[in-house]
Amino acid sequence: MGADHNRPAPPTPPGVRRVLVATVVPLFVLTVIAAVVLWPRDGGPEVDGGSPVPRYHGTVTRVVTEECPPQPETPEGGGPGVADGPCGTVTVRVEQGPDAGQQVETPIPTGPGAPTVAVDDRIVLVKLTDPADPAASTYNIAEHQRGAPLIWLAVVFALAIVAFGRWRGVAALAGLAATFAILLTFVLPGIGAGGSPLPIAVVGSALIMFVVLYLTHGVTAQTSVAVLGTLGSLVLTGLLGTLATAATHLTGYGSEDATTLSMFRGDVDLHGLLLAGIIIGSLGVLDDVTVTQAATVTELAHANPGLSRLQLYRAATRVGRAHIASTVNTIVLAYAGASLPLLLLLTADSRPVTEILTSEFLAQEIVRSAVATLGLIAAVPLTTGLAAVVTAAGRTAAGHTAEGHTAEGHTAASRPGPADGGDVPAARTPGGGRRTADRNLALEALGGGRAAEGFPDDHAPTHPPAGRPHREGGTDTAW
Structure with missing residues (x-):
């Protein structure tokens, strides 16, 4: 009989499976124990931010613009000026609060970042009370309501992912939900409660990695290799980040957000927070690279079972180099896009370029990009080497099993041939009939049905029998 192209990949041999379980399970248990130890027990110190300003939803029903009144003369002796526009009033129907259903008038928002409103816009009102007369209050427009557009965007986002994947x-959506859950229930509350940001970020990232990778890619040997590669690269990224921030004497006060946070939460370690941000930011790119490298090794071994462990490593590493070359630019552009206002501000700085590059604001972005890239580069050989070892070990174990069956008397030579009145045995190669069929199938897919150069005629790709459906077989090594 011919090879079955629709069969799944053979399961991982018990010996290889035991080694992976003995390696991954203790790491997962240690991660869970560390999360329990570091889990925030309270909400941290109370922050007196004052009583919040009441906010209510409303709908714009009328906009009246008018000429702005002249301003008084400036102290420098200049003439009267004109106030920055636009000027006028906005009528809003209040939908919440004590004035729900009533029409109120507010001034047209002005100033940098002020929202531009029109009739039927759904906006958010803030109610301001006069300290001298608590009974007197006024409404101002704060911003637009964004709930409905964000919900529609999230629905389209989810439908696109489900339709394609x-x-x-x-x-993947479930993994994304798990990521937000771990960040919002463990990482952020733990740091906010005064915990050390670095260990919390490492443990939180490890939890996210275990949950997301196994949930998204299944409990397979290939996923376990990606988990080990990601975890090793995360630890290396944390060590490199610690050394780099210490060598460059970064304090963590390199952004306006960090400075503002220090004013409200003086107990937060901003230097540790910087390291935590580097680790969590690197995780999203690391799991992409490690999963790709593990899958590449599996696909190469499936397409050409004759490749040795070293050949698998070299071939997959070439794929990893191309991936890294594009990902490095992605990391730099991601940080540049997030810090674009800062970069524009620095371009207007009159200081020399060397002083700008070594300033706290820009130095921390350079350290972020460099450390994340170094961890990413280390992930390729680490994950590829682990995947090559696991794949070759599984193939060797499967080969020994096949030889054991042959020794029991199931060889082609012991079967009755045509001269004995038996069936003609299927043609076999030294690598086994299934191995040749797998390679022929891969060559057919890559070469469009033409025999590849360098292969004998009896190894040329074959087409599936007529009338038989051809489906793409999975290559994930099942546990």
């Missing part, structure tokens, strides 16, 4: 897309 199908069940894998559903798993």
